[in-house]
Amino acid sequence: MMEFDAQAWVGVAAFVGGGIAIGFGAIGAAIGEGYTAAVANLAVSRNPKLSGEIFKNMLVGQAVAESASIFALVVAILLLFMDRGNATMLKAAALLGAGLSMGFGAIGSGIGAGFPAGQACLGLSRQPAAATRLTTNMLIGSAVCQTPAIFSLVVAFILLFMDFSAAPFNPTWAALIGAGLSTGLAAIGSGFGGGMAAGSSCEGVARQPETIGNVTTIMLVGQAVAQTPAIFGLLVSFILIFKVFPETTQIQTAMALLGAGLCTGFGGIGPGLGNGMAAEGAVRWVARNLPSAADLMRIMLVGQAVSQSTAIYALVVSLVLIFVV
């Protein structure tokens, strides 16, 4: 049995974290871009005269969808080549947490950003006159659905660059890994859901370009509510990173903190997706039935609030695990 010192463990964590970051981070954007290309093919076959425009739009949309994976690449490169200096064991946990956060966090936004890009290509073939409005709407929608990936990036950066050397090792290691998992996992559903709303808004704008004001507004509100689980994940991550935990020799305390991260993380996937579906439906039907926009929006919000209640249960359990247990 070989004995490793802290320095070696920090290196191990950095390499494993880097692998997780770009390995998982590559999943989402590739799926999203593939979807965009598939729908662009459909669009070109419907309206071959516009193939140049559609091709350009596809590339722009794919570039935006790629950004989540580029965040993951940046974090992976930082983990591999960063100057690790004279780090302590706690830094190893922080680096692993950073990799987990960014790796999982890039999945949802990558897939999600593919929907608006694809639907904008299809809309272009259907309604070439609305090209500018479609592109604007696509860019706003896909940029907003990057927000969960940006939250993951923030948590990863904090874990990478903050100095944890003063904190006690035992409960804090679990808190740092839990912080990474919490935002990373919760971002999956929110990114995917936000993309669904953005996709149907591009479709709606193509059908009725004059509804763009209402459609974009409801898309933004729907996406914002669909991001709530990711925000709960971010909240739990911040508590886990910035709260000072007293030193203990017990493993239960550490596991409670890890469990808190896992709980909000997994608990956020479903509500994020469900809220995205609600927003998708509302946006789609607002474009077809503008006079009922106010009713549709109210029903969307109430439905989202109900489907969000499971994320709130997860948040409550996480807070109990952190502050009570």
Add this chain to the structure above:
Amino acid sequence: MGDLGRIHQLIISVGGQKLTFNLEVILMTWIVIAVLLIFGVMMTRQRGVLPHSMQVLGELFVGQFYQLTEDAVGKEYVEKYAPLICSVFMFVVFSNLLGIFPHLEEPTKDLNTPLSLGIMGFVIAHYAGIRSKGFKAYAKEYFQPVFFMMPLNVIGELAKIISISFRLFGNIMGGSIIILVVSYLCYSIVLPPFLLAFFGIFVGTVQAFVFTMLTLVYISIQVK
């Protein structure tokens, strides 16, 4: 990189209690208020039937937000809530845009600002609900669909404050952390202006709009 997450604070001890002032945030908030006042004076000065350019800008802005408010809460409440919605948007958007100027920081980067705005919106929405429906009908909603759901409904309402204020805070603070780290990594060459344009101008404006719309939506759910 040492200033990641550091705040300049003034801590005064009054009778055993510690009062903490985040000096930068207070200063930046006053700058935002001053800018808003200057814009207000410029837009309303020398009003006329033939408007000057600033007046057109102001009228367009106010008209747009009155329309949005009317769509959400209906004709009978628009006069009451539209001024609030306009001022929330103006304050938040100028706060978010302040970060693109050198040496100035967004007041919304500090959790206290979004949280107090969120609590303000929450209190106003619930007060509006009690005023328009009466206390009995308002309280009854917490016992829907069955009476023992009451604690969860209350937590769900309180979670709205968390989600609305952390959304603004997370986006603005996240943007500034990303700009700080990337500037450090690339020695402030080439990339930071583009990041500032994306996070400062684009994300700042979108998030200000989202914050305003959610405040409006929370009010409209309560009054209807």
